Amino acid sequence: MRYTVRAILAVSVLALAGCSGTGGADDGDHAPRHASWWQPRPGLAWQWQLDSEVDPSVDVPVYDIDGFENSAADVARLHRDGRKVICYVNVGAWENFRPDRKAFPSSVLGEENGWEGERWLDIRQIDVLRPIMERRFDMCRDKGFDAVEPDLVEGYGNDTGFPLTARDQLRYNRVIADIAHERGLAVGLKNDLPQIPQLLSDFDFAVNEECAEFDECALLSPFIAAGKAVFHVEYAEPTSSFCAETRRLKLSSMQKKLELGVWRRPC
Template identity: 60%
Template sequence: MPEPRGTPPPPTQRWVPTPGVAWQWQLEGTLDLDVDAAVYDVDGVETSAEEIQALHDRGRRVICYVNVGAFENFRPDRWRFPPELLGRPNGWPGERWLDIRRVDVLESLMAERFDECRRKGFDAIEADLVDGYKANTGFPLTVGHQLTYNRMLAGLAHDRGLSIGLKNDLDQVPELVDAFDFAVNEQCFEFRECHKLLPFIHAGKAVFHVEYNLRNEKFCARAKEMGFSSMRKRPQLDAPRWPC
């Protein structure tokens, strides 16, 4: 039977990570519980409540990775997604873009996923693929559709006492920095767009950042100056990390 849902803490008690805090991001392989990082970002389905408790016992905060922008044919709730919500493949095996205009359907599906994150003991949500309006999804998505969807996700997380990070979606940072509690970014130094994340730093909110193709000496000094929580990872996001 599912664990009973607890009462979410008041919004004032919601965790908001501060700039510069060290993090680990692992979505593949056996979870390494002993990384010297205050924050872990791990898969919401594959990670067990026992592993999350073990991380909490080590003083870590734990973020729940949830793909909110694409259907994944390997997830246990895949049967709940109506076919008409599924768009073009997004380039990852088994994934197709979602029609985020259909908030009437997706809100309850994402609420159940966030509920599961809370039941397991996660502290926060990493909502992935929240910039589909810029992709070839098969749907005529607009800036407005994306803002509405992303704000809905933030509300779902906050209603459950969970913080939530804005993943990439750099062009909407000015509109969304107040609604989200931290940022997660890939490759902003490689693409020369890190300045777009500074509103999070100025708001006292962490920017969890990773590069895949640049050596640390190419970005770490500037990342530290900017207040980012930066490291180099392999694209498969297994355990090894090279922090700044």
């Protein structure tokens, strides 16, 4: 199952410095003016389950589940219980276990990313990747999901096998956000903390892993200030070490096990 690979912080910070003065379209011209999709607000409790088909027994208003492994009936069942449902989709790496794996030409496949069966994508090749991601987001829409969680949107800070830059990542992430919005889906920014100032207007919420462990949670405050939810998890840190701070910051926080099964310990 796919979770994010943390970007190398030093590289990311340098990349942010290199793109902080772009101005014009790079500073939010892609932002939706009249959003017709779900707008999750700060403080919503959530469940994140990517390990197998969803277990609907957790009583929270938001579920984040795998788009391929769950059916339209699974989404409809959650909706009947009054829940919003987020579609997890990997947009930054190829996975050899997905049904559309043969749609990716070898030219876009880079280094292994540390998770079995996965390789980084050359996100500069938008003409190749966009149609594939459009079909994936069509799947999310057609199954009735309310939003998308696109994973691995910070390849520029990792050893991908391609000379990716912060500007490449900004362009690709905005394309991903546009694809979601064109289908009436909300879209979350997964990690990629250094580019929050540039991408805040393009994304409707944030999903973060381990900001407390790395003392980075305050970097997510722009989402909260904009009235946008931050769905946050810690793996190694106990709730006693981070809940007081994340409550103050108004993050939707919980502790999860790395495999992202049903178990959760919320703040």
